[in-house]
């Protein structure tokens with residue numbers, strides 16, 4: 001029997017953030033660690049079918065829901081498009097390249113306090129911050 005896709009070497013612990021990592025959850029998580037282009041549930045489903053032909057779209061949705069609930073993954077929403085998923089849990093913004101349609105993570109510069117950018121009352125607690133930048137990256141960008 002030949003393997004269509006190369007087996008991933010990335011090992012995932014059996015538990016992350018109190019979530020038991022079932023085989024399916026591991027595969028979903030691993031894929032998101034490998035694919036940093038913020039795939040949708042459907043993209044993930046299509047990619048995983050190579051590795052796990054028995055996986056269903058409903059299972060992918062269930063895995064994503066559980067992992068987002070336990071903050072193992074981040075759900076990212078752009079406009080009215082289907083949600084996308086991201087395994088980068090550090091504070092970051094997203095850059096949507098309007099030429100390629102690619103979405104990538106952009107880190108905040110060191111020592112920048114996001115609160116300083118906005119005119120917010122003191123003691124405001126930011127629980128969630130979505131920053132999406134749209135534009136066109138230079139061709140020679142290493143991102």
Ligand SMILES: [Zn+2]
Nearest residue numbers: 086088094105
């Ligand atoms: Zn991201």
